[in-house]
Amino acid sequence: MSQDNQPNTPPTAGKRAGAARTAVVLGVLATLFGGGVALLYTLTGGEIQLAGPVPPRPTAPAQAAPQPETRAPATEIASQQRPAPTVATQAADFASSAELAGLAAQLADAHARIDVLSEQSAGFAESIARIDALEAKVAAAKAAADAAASRAADVALRYTELTADYARLGAHFTPQGVLIRLDETALRFPPGTAELPAKADAALAEIAGFLARHPGHRALLRGHTDASGNAHANLSLSEQRAAAVHAALVALGVPGERMDIEGVGAAEPIADNASSTGRGQNRRVEILLRPADDTAG
């Protein structure tokens, strides 16, 4: 084994050669180092993105760090004692750029999915707006239907009241309207006169009450006579009788303009004028009740 521990013994030529060799090797090493630095500069273009300062995590045994699921090889590293360190430390150490490319592709995928989902959610927002509009319409239609139903109920109620009133008055339904016949037993006109006896008020009060309850109705008062006497006198007598009923009803509170008077004379008998009873029946005033509109009666 040669021992080169004494630097004095080699000849000067060998020393120079040795020094030259040393210089060459050092030069090569320096070139390699500088080459590496220059290579790094050109590879990164002078700009290097580094993760930056990472504070140390606590080392207590209770510490648990999440294992990233996006790195395929790492999912096979099942922790047997403790989970592996964080994504930052894993990615910073020893990660291959192939994995990084895979991660970048997955990120692009995730972005694409996010775009699709936000389109879909915009569509959903539209649908929700339309549903709201439809619901508002449905509510409005329901309200209208309810209003119509209550109006119909009102009308039905009025109709019921009306027919009850008609029945109370002993009315007949005719094409001209609802007919109430006040004959001599109710309105005892003495023959040839047009003065209402006082006890006619009871029957007339019913009529006045009806007219008060149904302000939409008008009354036509038609006076009749029997066939005795001349026609001209009967005509004016029948008119007078109708006017007397008119006056009585006005006295009972019915507005005059809601009533019309007509004298018919003996033109419309309802009984045989030959008998006294028949004549008594013909001497009458008929009241026709008509609603202002055509719906009821």
Next chain:
Amino acid sequence: MSTQATTPDQIPAESPTQSAPAAGHGSRLEHFPASFFAMVMGLAGLTIGWEKAQAVLGIHFFFVPWLMGGTTLLFSVLALLYLAKLVLHPAAVRAEIGHPVRINFMPTMAISLLLLSIVYLHWAPDVSRWLWITGATLQLGFTLFVVNIWMHHEHFQVLHMNPAWFIPAVGNVLVPVAGVPLGYELVSWFFFSIGILLWPVLLTIIFYRVLFHHPLPERLMPTLFILVAPPAVGCIAYVQLTGGVDVFAQILYFAALFFTLLLFIEAPRFLKLRFYLSWWAYSFPLAAIAIASMLMADRTGLVGFLYLGFGMITMLSGIVLLLLVQTARAVRSRGICLPE
């Protein structure tokens, strides 16, 4: 082993001196030293260094898979050779284990396994896991065995101490680098503690020996580079264990940087040496400080560290190439695998 007293630092079978006799010429396998695995350590360190550069820069280097393949191939060849030695010359293996100095180089096998597990950590985690388990178990076994010898061997003198003694003790510091990502955090802390405990102890003894006793012989001077490895690898492991760069990590890194600087100032002295297999001791520690620099760049965001690390890894690539060439020449000229 009193015959060793006159040449205390002899690391046999590593000096390819041309004048050595051809004794044992036919059984070179018998003298195949475990220290050959230092080649795997160097190549694996280079591979991991380029993997780290890839990761930090986000740039893909085409030759990294080639480096991985080459390292694995070399390891397989050496492992097969050593296995053959174990089968064919078990006495030689026993002698190597029983040798108080050569035993220090046997943990290079365990460290090679641990380094390979780091190489494959992100490419084949299952393979990496099994490499790590085997390597860590072997390393622990070697550590216990060697420390046991230190405590009970009768004939050690200070002159026997050399940086190779760091290998069984501080190789433990390498375990967390792959152990933490694989999920074995508590076990990694165990190994890290062993290494960090023994590092200052051995460092003190080395300094004491170098200061007050004979300087290291030529053959072993390259092993001074091993001084860089414990703080550099310790820094990397500590950052893995704690997740960030704190006070202790910075102290470790800058201690490693100091040793690197010191040794580079000494470069002319190293360059005067002829080739020994121990020259491979240049490779792994430089890889360790380069990786630690890139790690510091990544964690602190300071680009200067990245330039330093990248420059060193480029330089190391040249050095490893030179070492491969020199080793091949020495193997061919039959200067290696010689008996004592």
